[in-house]
Amino acid sequence: MNAVTETIEPSETAQHTLGHRLGYLLQTNWKRLIILVPFLWLLVFFLAPFFIVMKISVAEAVIASPPFTPMLDWAEEGVMQIRLVFDNFAYLWEDALYVNTYLNSILIAGVSTILCLLLGYPMAYAIVRSSNTTKHILLLLVILPFWTSFLLRVYAWMGLLADQGTINNLLIALGIIDQPIQMLYTTFAVYVGIIYTYVPFMILPLYANMEKLDWELLEAAADLGAKPMTTFFTITLPMTTPGIIAGALLVFIPATGEYVIPDLLGGGNVLMIGRILYNEFNANVDWPVASAVAIALLIVLVVPMMLYQHFQSKADSS
Amino acid sequence: MDPDAEPFIKVQSVSKFFGDFTAVDSVDLEIYKGELFSLLGGSGCGKTTLLRMLAGFENPSTGNIFIDGVNMNDVPPYERPVNMMFQSYALFPHMTVENNVAYGLKRDGMGASDITRKVEEVLDMVELTRFRKRKPHQLSGGQRQRVALARALVKQPKVLLLDEPLGALDKRLRETAQFELMNLQDRLGITFVVVTHDQEEAMTLSTRIAIMDNGRFMQIGTPTEIYEFPKSRLVANFIGNANMFEGRIIENGQDHVIVESKEVDCKFYIDHGLSIQEGSKVWIALRPEKITISKQAPASQSSNTLKGMVQGIGYLGGHSTYRVQVADKLIEITSPNNNRPKDGNPPIDWDEEVHLSWEASSSVVLSS
Numbered sequence: 001m002n003a004v005t006e007t008i009e010p011s012e013t014a015q016h017t018l019g020h021r022l023g024y025l026l027q028t029n030w031k032r033l034i035i036l037v038p039f040l041w042l043l044v045f046f047l048a049p050f051f052i053v054m055k056i057s058v059a060e061a062v063i064a065s066p067p068f069t070p071m072l073d074w075a076e077e078g079v080m081q082i083r084l085v086f087d088n089f090a091y092l093w094e095d096a097l098y099v100n101t102y103l104n105s106i107l108i109a110g111v112s113t114i115l116c117l118l119l120g121y122p123m124a125y126a127i128v129r130s131s132n133t134t135k136h137i138l139l140l141l142v143i144l145p146f147w148t149s150f151l152l153r154v155y156a157w158m159g160l161l162a163d164q165g166t167i168n169n170l171l172i173a174l175g176i177i178d179q180p181i182q183m184l185y186t187t188f189a190v191y192v193g194i195i196y197t198y199v200p201f202m203i204l205p206l207y208a209n210m211e212k213l214d215w216e217l218l219e220a221a222a223d224l225g226a227k228p229m230t231t232f233f234t235i236t237l238p239m240t241t242p243g244i245i246a247g248a249l250l251v252f253i254p255a256t257g258e259y260v261i262p263d264l265l266g267g268g269n270v271l272m273i274g275r276i277l278y279n280e281f282n283a284n285v286d287w288p289v290a291s292a293v294a295i296a297l298l299i300v301l302v303v304p305m306m307l308y309q310h311f312q313s314k315a316d317s318s
Numbered sequence: 319m320d321p322d323a324e325p326f327i328k329v330q331s332v333s334k335f336f337g338d339f340t341a342v343d344s345v346d347l348e349i350y351k352g353e354l355f356s357l358l359g360g361s362g363c364g365k366t367t368l369l370r371m372l373a374g375f376e377n378p379s380t381g382n383i384f385i386d387g388v389n390m391n392d393v394p395p396y397e398r399p400v401n402m403m404f405q406s407y408a409l410f411p412h413m414t415v416e417n418n419v420a421y422g423l424k425r426d427g428m429g430a431s432d433i434t435r436k437v438e439e440v441l442d443m444v445e446l447t448r449f450r451k452r453k454p455h456q457l458s459g460g461q462r463q464r465v466a467l468a469r470a471l472v473k474q475p476k477v478l479l480l481d482e483p484l485g486a487l488d489k490r491l492r493e494t495a496q497f498e499l500m501n502l503q504d505r506l507g508i509t510f511v512v513v514t515h516d517q518e519e520a521m522t523l524s525t526r527i528a529i530m531d532n533g534r535f536m537q538i539g540t541p542t543e544i545y546e547f548p549k550s551r552l553v554a555n556f557i558g559n560a561n562m563f564e565g566r567i568i569e570n571g572q573d574h575v576i577v578e579s580k581e582v583d584c585k586f587y588i589d590h591g592l593s594i595q596e597g598s599k600v601w602i603a604l605r606p607e608k609i610t611i612s613k614q615a616p617a618s619q620s621s622n623t624l625k626g627m628v629q630g631i632g633y634l635g636g637h638s639t640y641r642v643q644v645a646d647k648l649i650e651i652t653s654p655n656n657n658r659p660k661d662g663n664p665p666i667d668w669d670e671e672v673h674l675s676w677e678a679s680s681s682v683v684l685s686s
Contacts, residue, residue: 214406214408216408219402219404220409222375223373223374223395223401223470224421225422225425226396227396230425234421
């Protein structure tokens with residue numbers, strides 16, 4: 001045995017094992033390697049910027065380039081000093097403008113979510129229950145708006161809602177009103193824009209959820225004496241709750257931070273956090289406060305989601 | 319069965335069309351109180367559509383359905399005095415066993431304490447009390463089947479509809495469940511209407527069977543009637559196996575009929591009269607277990623005997639099946655293995671010449 005091992009060249013063994021090991025690594029870990037790609041992507045393009053924003057939010061604004069103080073500073077005699085300033089967050093809390101804007105954003109996003117749900121739920125239901133060919137046409141119609149630019153569609157709404165816009169002109173021509181109703185640059189216009197834009201994000205997860213629903217359960221409920229309304233509240237609604245939650249999150253989260261719609265359709269009259277953020281960054285060039293606004297928004301949105309996840313997993317395991 | 323009894327379920331010339339497709343084709347049916355009635359047929363024969371019309375999930379395109387004397391045509395499912403056990407069981411996945419069973423009682427507006435008592439009773443009956451806090455996905459197939467049964471029975475319906483009630487169970491479980499179902503029906507006296515594609519299941523369970531094909535009833539009768547006196551080749555083939563011989567009536571007497579089959583060059587003597595004209599084309603159905611197989615020639619060889627060559631033997635323990643070649647036909651025979659091989663004559667072997675014979679009452683003459 002010993003003699004045999006000695007005849008093998010050391011370099012040959014190394015090459016053999018290296019190639020072998022690589023192949024083995026690929027074979028056994030390919031799943032991890034595939035996951036690694038999006039993971040690195042998120043690390044570089046999401047997590048790193050997030051930490052930069054977090055860093056800026058604890059700096060102070062200065063007139064310089066970049067317009068904030070560095071986090072790490074050389075104090076006297078080679079001693080490094082970390083400067084963290086939480087004044088920006090305190091400032092957000094103290095100035096009623098920010099608190100009110102957060103509350104207003106959440107209110108608008110919340111009401112929009114509920115309206116999207118009331119509008120999207122019956123639509124998703126109708127799509128799922130229609131015949132296969134109709135189903136595909138209806139789904140296509142839901143997705144169709146995405147084929148034109150979002151910005152263009154919002155501009156189109158400006159044209160529709162303006163004082164001299166299509167709707168007012170039509171109503172005046174029909175003699176229903178004689179003065180144009182102000183719709184553009186009102187909260188109403190913002191609601192119209194948000195609901196119009198986000199209703200597909202409610203319909204699609206609901207559709208995916210309802211598609212899996214066992215319709216025989218509804219027949220079973222009817223068979224056991226449940227009237228259609230009762231069946232809806234005791235069977236359909238609980239069975240589609242995951243779809244409702246997914247849809248609500250997909251609408252609520254981006255709607256809260258929405259900038260384009262309140263800016264174009266709400267004008268200066270509707271305060272939403274997206275516009276504040278834009279103003280702090282560009283008009284005021286106060287990056288630290290702007291970053292603090294962004295971080296605070298994240299906390300406002302993430303904490304309830306995590307609480308939900310926590311209770312959901314608790315409910316599932318019981 | 320009381321011959322003067324009023325039928326409990328009455329189906330009057332009911333049809334159901336789905337577009338161009340006729341699922342149920344103008345059928346009439348009467349089911350009596352306390353019956354365990356089976357609708358038997360292959361897939362797409364219309365049996366499930368008929369059951370769904372009884373439950374109220376589909377409305378008849380034409381015709382009327384009466385349950386306990388009331389026309390059900392405009393009565394929605396939630397107001398019908400029937401309950402259904404679904405093939406998939408359709409248990410509510412987000413509710414515990416207890417809540418699944420209580421669901422129907424809550425809809426009736428029953429008081430909480432009554433509901434608890436009734437749920438306990440019925441869970442006790444199906445032996446699921448231990449599992450009442452479980453969700454359906456935490457149960458085995460057999461347990462789920464019993465929850466579905468309990469959920470339908472707790473409402474004390476006038477009629478219980480069962481769609482392939484044992485279809486999802488494995489063979490061993492199915493046999494016990496069959497007898498449990500029969501006992502339950504016997505004890506509660508509820509009229510059961512069962513849809514099944516399994517002829518053995520229908521034979522074991524039912525007081526009467528309706529055999530369906532292409533939306534029509536081929537024959538309605540007790541299991542014995544259907545097995546012993548099938549009305550057509552289709553029914554004879556559907557229930558059990560049958561050897562089929564094409565022939566012509568050559569003699570139609572008062573108390574006997576003789577059919578000659580050119581196929582196997584044999585005369586079939588049947589010991590009762592028939593209302594079929596002499597000379598008309600008929601088929602003879604002969605059940606495999608009614609044929610005696612022997613190496614010795616029978617005493618009389620003028621009729622009801624055949625001679626052939628053994629082409630195959632299947633030993634199944636309790637009985638054996640033989641395939642015997644007669645002219646161009648393979649005839650199937652099943653014979654009980656009453657004697658141990660070493661006791662009696664040497665056993666029949668492959669490629670041996672054998673004699674087949676049967677009683678005059680064994681053959682069934684079919685005109686279609």
